[in-house]
Amino acid sequence: MAIVRDIMPAFELFQPATTDDAVGLLAKYGRDAWVMGGGLDTFDWLKDRIKRPSVVVDLSQVNDLTGIRPMGGGLEIGALTTLTEIVRNPVVKEKFGLLHQAAELVASPQIRNQGTIGGNVSQDARCWYYRGGWKCYRAGGNICFADTPSAINREHAILDADRCVAVNPSDTAPALIALEAQMVIRNRKGERVVEAEDYFIGPATDITRMTILKPGDLLTAIRIPDKWAGATFYFEKVRDRQVWDFPLVNVASAAVYSGGNIERIRIAVNGVAAHPVRLKAVEDAVRGKPRNAATADMAGQLAIQGAEPLRYNGYKVPLLRNLVKRSIRGVEEATWAS
């Protein structure tokens, strides 16, 4: 339980007005600098004194990082755009409803009013051992406290664990992967664009990071191509309380059907591994197949292959299977109403 403890320890605060200045500050202070969007992941770390950056670069005054603009047939969303702005944007709703649904299901209204899409995809793991300051693998130590015989690990990973069993908690990440979004990253040396799928990394790549971002890197925008505009979407998030709570498991799929068959499909899930997982094997297996219960069952079974539950998270295996099933068969049930 959080304890209200006076005020955060001191840090130096910068509020640059342009992307260039922000990138310059990040280059200058390197590892000492912490990037802050809405701050909703940041403040817990600082208040709890688990992370103690000496410099915070608050992006809130950088106007060129906000807003949703048309690009090609798709959209470019500034990294600092709030989740509420995304939820309210008519083009997102009409053409890329998957992202609309995912963003609307994040946390609470006030958090969506301030939390940015850049922060949402870059947020850290929510494992309470790690966030409680225990010196685990992810924190540079040599043990995973969530993977011991007496550990409480109901929320932890069933797939792809490598020493650390924490999961990626983002709701928008799987939607962006399904939509084939691209992440635009800048640092002092220039700009690069990576596929959303490759933005997220697991412990096998680097156990201390959730994304490919390194000190000095700034995520400036997320591009949504027109490839899946107007496709049939399915997003479902299962959580304990219907507000605030992170996904136990979520699923995002984008599909184009023709004549009752699955012409193309992309499916990604989160809450099951340290990175959002694109289910490529499932996509390959169902492509060209009729959209029916048999195909959906097959997809669900395939999705859980290789799942290795811990002591308290076995329920995630059937949950993942059923969500993937529904993402193919149960699209009508998912029609989300505000």
Next chain:
Amino acid sequence: MADNDFPEGTPKGWSRRDVIKGVIAAGAVSSAGYLFRSSVVRADVSAPGSVERLITLNVNGQQRRVDVMKQETLATTLRYKLGLTGTKLGCDRSECGACTVLIDDVPHYSCSMLTHTARGKKIVTIEGLASAEGKLHPVQQGVVEEQGFQCAFCMSGFIMATVGFLKVNPNPTRTELAHGISGNLCRCQDYDKILTAMMRGAELSRRA
């Protein structure tokens, strides 16, 4: 001793509230000394984006000069520096809504925003809702008419969240309003009656 033993408007007089506020402010200052030690990295104060400690905030329509630490949250500034204790601190972790204020008409958790981030923006707290003549805001009036709260610790947060939601959605159904103010918790579990009061506030707002 009741509050009105010392009417708040008494010129040069100290109300009980003022004495309490003074004590709170002094306590906050004296116990916070260790926070002022400089951070490890020597900051270049002329760098682009460096910030001042003495800033002006637009709170409830007034320009307020205030000395703010860089790591200070808006809730701390409002409560302990500006004496606006109507904004409550429940969790200090974005998990309860008691600290909700409006920033440029949008509800935010003031426990989870740096005061510096709110510079140049229009901040409205529960103290700023009533008119200068003391006429309650329609949503406050809704509470007077329907009650709805028990201990009312959560009340200012609920009212601010509702006022903000109504600016975007002035004619909500009960379900829409419930969704709109779902970022606020009530420890007394009085949700149904709170919703009734807030719906009444919505109705009064439309008539106002």
